[in-house]
Amino acid sequence: MPLSQVWQDLDQLFVHAKQFLLGVLPEPWRPWASMVVTIGVIAAIAPAIMMYLTWIERKLIARMQNRFGPTRVGVYGLAQPLADGLKMLIKEDIVPRGADRLLHTVAPILAVVPAMLVFVITPFGRGMIGADLNVGLLYFFAISSIGSYAIFMGGWASRSKFSMLGAMRAVAQIISYEVPGVLSVVAVIMVTGTLSLTGIVDAQADQWFVFTPWGLVGCLMFFLSGVAEVNRTPFDMPEAESELVGGFHTEYSGMKFALWYMAEFLESFAICAFTVTLFLGGWHGPNIPFGIVAVLLGMIIATGSRLPWPVRVLGAAAMAGALVLWGRQPMPSWIWFFTKTYALIFVLVWFRGTFPRLRVDQLMGLAWKFFLPLALVNIVAAGLWVLIPNPILTWVLSTTILMASAWLLVLANKPAPLARRTYVLAD
Amino acid sequence: MEQAIESQLLEISLGPQHPSTHGVFRMNATLDGETIVKLKPVMGYLHRNHEQIGESISYIASFPFTDRLDYFSAMSNNLGLAIAIEQLGGIPVSERGEYVRVIMAELTRLVNHTAVTGFLINDMGAFGTPLLYAFREREKILDLFEAASGSRMMCNYVRPGGVREDVPAGWLAQAKQLVDGYPRFLDEFEMLLTDNEIIRQRTQGVGVLSKELAVNASVTGPMLRATGVNYDIRKVDGYSIYPRFAFKIPLGSAGDVYDRYYVRILEMRESVKILQQALKQIPDSGPAISPKGLAIGKAPRTFRPAKGDAYGRIEAPKGELGFYLVSDGSPQPYRYHVRAPSFVNLTVLEDMCLGQKVADTIIILGSVDIVLGEVDR
Numbered sequence: 001m002p003l004s005q006v007w008q009d010l011d012q013l014f015v016h017a018k019q020f021l022l023g024v025l026p027e028p029w030r031p032w033a034s035m036v037v038t039i040g041v042i043a044a045i046a047p048a049i050m051m052y053l054t055w056i057e058r059k060l061i062a063r064m065q066n067r068f069g070p071t072r073v074g075v076y077g078l079a080q081p082l083a084d085g086l087k088m089l090i091k092e093d094i095v096p097r098g099a100d101r102l103l104h105t106v107a108p109i110l111a112v113v114p115a116m117l118v119f120v121i122t123p124f125g126r127g128m129i130g131a132d133l134n135v136g137l138l139y140f141f142a143i144s145s146i147g148s149y150a151i152f153m154g155g156w157a158s159r160s161k162f163s164m165l166g167a168m169r170a171v172a173q174i175i176s177y178e179v180p181g182v183l184s185v186v187a188v189i190m191v192t193g194t195l196s197l198t199g200i201v202d203a204q205a206d207q208w209f210v211f212t213p214w215g216l217v218g219c220l221m222f223f224l225s226g227v228a229e230v231n232r233t234p235f236d237m238p239e240a241e242s243e244l245v246g247g248f249h250t251e252y253s254g255m256k257f258a259l260w261y262m263a264e265f266l267e268s269f270a271i272c273a274f275t276v277t278l279f280l281g282g283w284h285g286p287n288i289p290f291g292i293v294a295v296l297l298g299m300i301i302a303t304g305s306r307l308p309w310p311v312r313v314l315g316a317a318a319m320a321g322a323l324v325l326w327g328r329q330p331m332p333s334w335i336w337f338f339t340k341t342y343a344l345i346f347v348l349v350w351f352r353g354t355f356p357r358l359r360v361d362q363l364m365g366l367a368w369k370f371f372l373p374l375a376l377v378n379i380v381a382a383g384l385w386v387l388i389p390n391p392i393l394t395w396v397l398s399t400t401i402l403m404a405s406a407w408l409l410v411l412a413n414k415p416a417p418l419a420r421r422t423y424v425l426a427d
Numbered sequence: 428m429e430q431a432i433e434s435q436l437l438e439i440s441l442g443p444q445h446p447s448t449h450g451v452f453r454m455n456a457t458l459d460g461e462t463i464v465k466l467k468p469v470m471g472y473l474h475r476n477h478e479q480i481g482e483s484i485s486y487i488a489s490f491p492f493t494d495r496l497d498y499f500s501a502m503s504n505n506l507g508l509a510i511a512i513e514q515l516g517g518i519p520v521s522e523r524g525e526y527v528r529v530i531m532a533e534l535t536r537l538v539n540h541t542a543v544t545g546f547l548i549n550d551m552g553a554f555g556t557p558l559l560y561a562f563r564e565r566e567k568i569l570d571l572f573e574a575a576s577g578s579r580m581m582c583n584y585v586r587p588g589g590v591r592e593d594v595p596a597g598w599l600a601q602a603k604q605l606v607d608g609y610p611r612f613l614d615e616f617e618m619l620l621t622d623n624e625i626i627r628q629r630t631q632g633v634g635v636l637s638k639e640l641a642v643n644a645s646v647t648g649p650m651l652r653a654t655g656v657n658y659d660i661r662k663v664d665g666y667s668i669y670p671r672f673a674f675k676i677p678l679g680s681a682g683d684v685y686d687r688y689y690v691r692i693l694e695m696r697e698s699v700k701i702l703q704q705a706l707k708q709i710p711d712s713g714p715a716i717s718p719k720g721l722a723i724g725k726a727p728r729t730f731r732p733a734k735g736d737a738y739g740r741i742e743a744p745k746g747e748l749g750f751y752l753v754s755d756g757s758p759q760p761y762r763y764h765v766r767a768p769s770f771v772n773l774t775v776l777e778d779m780c781l782g783q784k785v786a787d788t789i790i791i792l793g794s795v796d797i798v799l800g801e802v803d804r
Binding site: 061064065066067161162165169233234236244245352353354355356357358359360361362421422423424425426427 | 437439445446458461548551552553554555556559560563619623625626628629655657662675676677678679680681685686689690693697784785786787
């Protein structure tokens with residue numbers, strides 16, 4: 001691929017750039033170089049995504065709480081994640097007396113590695129996938145469940161009662177939520193007939209799965225089970241700060257602590273990315289010209305009053321350039337993917353800013369008494385969808401089945417004391 | 428049925444360094460899995476000799492120390508001690524002083540209930556959002572306290588006979604504006620919390636306190652009223668000028684955490700009514716402290732009440748706050764005792780927590796509404 005063609009197609013910009021790089025090298029080196037480039041990009045992008053997720057979360061939650069969030073380091077606090085990382089690096093690493101030193105060190109690493117491995121099979125855009133495995137979905141579930149070992153290992157090795165309690169909760173919770181999580185995806189596999197993530201995304205070119213009855217239920221269940229699996233509010237039992245101090249990472253400090261957080265944020269990102277991939281159409285999107293986005297972004301950068309003026313001028317100029325170059329092309333697939341993923345991440349942050357935490361038994365009840373039966377019914381609904389050719393009949397049937405079973409489950413599980421109460425106003 | 432697996436109980440020390448024990452409070456809990464089978468409160472980490480100090484200094488010198496009892500409601504604490512001293516020394520209170528005191532006490536109730544509700548939801552795991560909403564309103568009231576007394580939390584403002592000095596010009600208008608806007612904040616707060624499914628699941632039926640136990644353990648305040656017992660010292664004693672205002676006492680029925688939360692919300696609405704009436708009725712002029720009152724400039728040690736004792740009590744935001752003073756005719760009290768609502772209400776903690784989960788313990792403790800400065804004194 002000659003250099004002059006690399007920048008012509010915005011959608012394939014990164015794919016072409018990689019091909020150009022590989023083209024420079026001699027033929028026998030190319031497969032190895034391809035791997036190195038992919039691994040390098042993922043290894044560089046994952047921490048960057050994590051760092052800026054912390055910034056996004058802090059900024060968004062601050063806005064929800066009438067605060068400003070980080071503002072001191074860099075413009076809009078943009079350099080705050082770097083400062084935090086530096087602080088974590090130079091902090092003392094404390095291992096409690098009596099702890100298992102080896103496991104204590106291995107555990108956070110074991111948590112981060114699978115979280116990064118998941119990035120390998122994430123389809124970021126058309127053709128932008130590290131390895132298009134034909135068992136991609138299986139790989140995702142296999143890899144992401146390693147995290148529970150790491151959490152239990154960390155909690156056990158810390159030799160602290162709080163850590164131990166947190167770890168026990170974590171294992172119970174993660175294993176429980178894996179069941180409805182996997183079962184909700186079975187519907188997708190049944191309809192698409194493939195485990196390859198590229199295949200699943202391709203199958204959604206005409207209709208995103210979330211716009212079908214079984215897809216909507218599956219999407220909600222997959223996303224919520226995912227939220228529970230990565231221990232985020234309102235399912236953050238294992239690290240329940242107000243109860244268990246820090247849960248399984250109570251006894252961690254310095255970079256090891258940062259690694260735990262990195263694992264958590266990367267897994268949250270992965271859950272959002274996979275919800276997008278499986279149900280929200282992956283990198284597909286309506287056909288909007290890129291020019292509109294370029295103009296909007298340019299205006300935002302140019303009017304950002306707190307940015308230094310060279311940044312504003314350069315940013316606006318770059319956007320103008322992008323407009324000239326790619327203005328009439330459709331919106332690139334990777335922009336769609338990241339937009340949808342970050343929208344889901346906003347939902348996660350929104351949860352965190354609004355909801356209190358469930359209790360352990362309520363959490364388990366939700367998984368086993370509500371999600372699991374509903375996931376099974378959902379499989380039936382998806383089966384009907386595949387079997388019955390008449391679209392109206394399938395819509396009616398599967399919607400009825402799902403709504404009826406959801407209603408029955410709510411009736412069966414509704415705890416007794418949840419009634420409106422009356423309060424006497426005495427003299 | 429015989430238990431198949433032998434399991435051990437886990438003893439765990441929640442506190443004194445723990446994010447949710449509201450200070451240096453410690454609970455020695457014994458857990459069976461996640462269920463509490465035994466719980467022993469350990470107090471005394473913040474003991475500061477408050478009562479002994481009170482017996483070695485003049486009556487009026489105790490006021491700054493009372494600020495530090497329940498540091499969320501300094502004004503109420505001042506008022507309690509002032510009422511006890513007034514009983515002991517037979518000191519009348521000026522008309523305007525009475526009104527200013529009631530306004531301050533009710534503002535304190537707003538501050539306390541807002542903050543404690545925020546903390547309670549924080550204990551449930553909400554990442555600070557309700558707490559910060561609550562603190563936004565609390566700050567506005569603290570601004571008023573600062574304008575009147577010079578200090579935001581350690582007010583040291585009420586004196587026997589009235590208040591230390593009159594409120595500054597324009598203060599009452601400011602207060603009126605805040606009070607009139609308060610129901611709007613409460614509506615917003617309730618919209619976020621009251622009907623929240625998770626909050627209702629977490630709080631309803633949790634930490635139930637029976638009427639009998641509450642009365643027998645002399646629990647007071649919102650905790651008692653949440654069980655359905657109609658007992659509010661503002662009505663029972665009718666101290667200060669409370670009989671002049673029309674207000675109701677909200678009562679719960681179940682005595683669980685949700686009732687305690689909601690009774691506090693309703694109490695805030697009633698407080699707003701009292702404040703609106705007080706701000707309307709307050710005389711435009713007049714001394715803030717009666718001529719016999721212990722105003723600034725009077726040598727404190729000239730106040731020597733006759734031999735005898737007095738028990739002054741008020742409905743503090745947390746319950747019955749009482750000051751028991753015994754005078755032997757000298758400038759300092761012979762005996763000085765504080766009946767702290769936080770401490771007494773805490774005695775039923777184990778009864779409420781048994782059989783509940785660890786997570787419930789934290790919110791039950793939060794719903795008791797303790798301040799360690801008052802528990803340990």
